[in-house]
Every structure is written in structure tokens, then in C-alpha cells.
Amino acid sequence: MFHASARGPQTRGPRRRLPSLGPRLLPPRTDDSREPLYEPESGLLLSPPRRLLEPGTNGGQVVDFNEAIRQAEQRVGDPIGVSEWLPITQDRITAFGGLTLDFDPHHIDPQQAAHGPFGEAVAHGFMVLSLLTHFLYEVSAELGFTQNVNYGFDRVRFLAPVPVGSQIRGEFILNSVRPRGDGAILGFGVRVRRDPDVEVLAADWLVLVLP
Numbered sequence: 451m452f453h454a455s456a457r458g459p460q461t462r463g464p465r466r467r468l469p470s471l472g473p474r475l476l477p478p479r480t481d482d483s484r485e486p487l488y489e490p491e492s493g494l495l496l497s498p499p500r501r502l503l504e505p506g507t508n509g510g511q512v513v514d515f516n517e518a519i520r521q522a523e524q525r526v527g528d529p530i531g532v533s534e535w536l537p538i539t540q541d542r543i544t545a546f547g548g549l550t551l552d553f554d555p556h557h558i559d560p561q562q563a564a565h566g567p568f569g570e571a572v573a574h575g576f577m578v579l580s581l582l583t584h585f586l587y588e589v590s591a592e593l594g595f596t597q598n599v600n601y602g603f604d605r606v607r608f609l610a611p612v613p614v615g616s617q618i619r620g621e622f623i624l625n626s627v628r629p630r631g632d633g634a635i636l637g638f639g640v641r642v643r644r645d646p647d648v649e650v651l652a653a654d655w656l657v658l659v660l661p
Contacts, residue, residue, distance in 0.1 A: 542573075
């Protein structure tokens with residue numbers, strides 16, 4: 451999404467037909483692999499990794515919630531981890547545009563985007579923001595929480611564009627642990643970088659954890 455000033459006045463032409471985002475038939479699993487299933491051509495995730503569907507463990511042991519809170523309190527101020535690099539493809543951007551109804555050509559039309567402010571198609575800012583959940587899953591298993599709810603953000607800044615073909619990853623610091631009802635709110639300082647070392651997003655993210 452762009453501000454109106456970035457678009458400038460324009461006359462809308464016929465709506466472009468987007469690639470089909472309908473359901474796909476998934477090939478059956480023939481093993482007990484924990485790896486996620488990806489579509490080979492687009493790199494889109496078709497089924498989640500098994501680890502996202504299983505109870506959280508720490509070192510192979512089921513984690514007691516109160517003990518997990520105590521351990522988290524001792525780690526306030528510490529880095530939690532850095533995720534793996536994630537390729538940002540045009541297919542991923544187009545799929546996000548279809549799900550959110552944000553059909554801005556700066557994102558989904560590479561030919562028109564080539565004449566735009568960035569000279570190429572770029573990812574939606576909210577797409578990058580939404581990937582924080584994926585990045586946090588990759589680094590937070592050791593915290594041991596199994597019931598996590600997105601509570602909101604105290605601060606979000608989009609610092610640089612993410613062009614098609616970039617790779618991005620998330621870096622997390624645990625800033626705070628605050629009791630909330632039967633659970634607690636974890637405050638994470640988040641930085642998203644694109645390769646090689648360009649900071650594209652900074653946020654203070656709040657995650658509610660529950661027993």
C-alpha cells in the first residue's frame with residue numbers, strides 16, 4: 451500500500467486478472483517428515499511444519515508454564531535468536547495482494563513497477579510485518595510457550611523497501627515480561643533485515659502467552 455502522494459493522479463483501467471489463488475491438491479506424505487511442504491515453482495508454503503502443530507518442548511521435555519515464565523524473566527534484555535533467510539518472490543507478493551485485496555501495481559505488476567519510485571516491484575510493508583510470526587516460530591521454541599496470541603505493537607517503522615528477489619530474516623530481543631491475567635505479555639524488539647545487511651523494519655511487538 452502506498453500513500454496517495456506516491457501514486458499521483460491516475461485513471462483506473464480494466465482490473466488485471468490475478469493468478470488463481472484457489473485450493474491446490476497436496477501430494478500425500480509418505481514419511482513422518484517434520485519439514486514443511488513447498489510448491490516447487492513459487493516457493494509458497496502448502497502445509498505447515500509439524501513443529502507448529504505439536505506441543506512446545508524444551509530439550510525434549512514438556513515445559514511447565516510458570517517455569518517458562520520464570521526463565522523468560524531471567525532472559526529480559528537478551529537476544530532470542532535470528533531466523534533463517536526467507537526469499538521474497540513475486541509469487542509470494544502476488545499471493546499476499548490477493549489475500550489482502552491490495553492490488554497496488556507497485557507490488558503486483560513488475561512492468562508498471564519498473565516506472566515507479568523504486569524501479570521494480572517491492573513487497574507490501576504489511577507483508578513483511580506479517581512474516582514476523584514465521585520468523586518468531588523459528589527462534590522461540592526454547593522459550594517453551596505453546597499458546598501464543600498476537601497482542602499488538604507499540605511501535606512499527608518501515609525503513610527500506612524489499613524488492614522482489616531479496617532475502618529477509620528476523621532478529622529478536624526479549625525486552626519485557628509482564629503478567630496479564632493467567633498469562634503474560636512478552637515484549638520483543640524486532641529487526642528485519644534484507645541481504646546483505648539493510649534494515650527494512652523495526653518494531654516493538656507484544657505477544658500474549660497463555661498456559
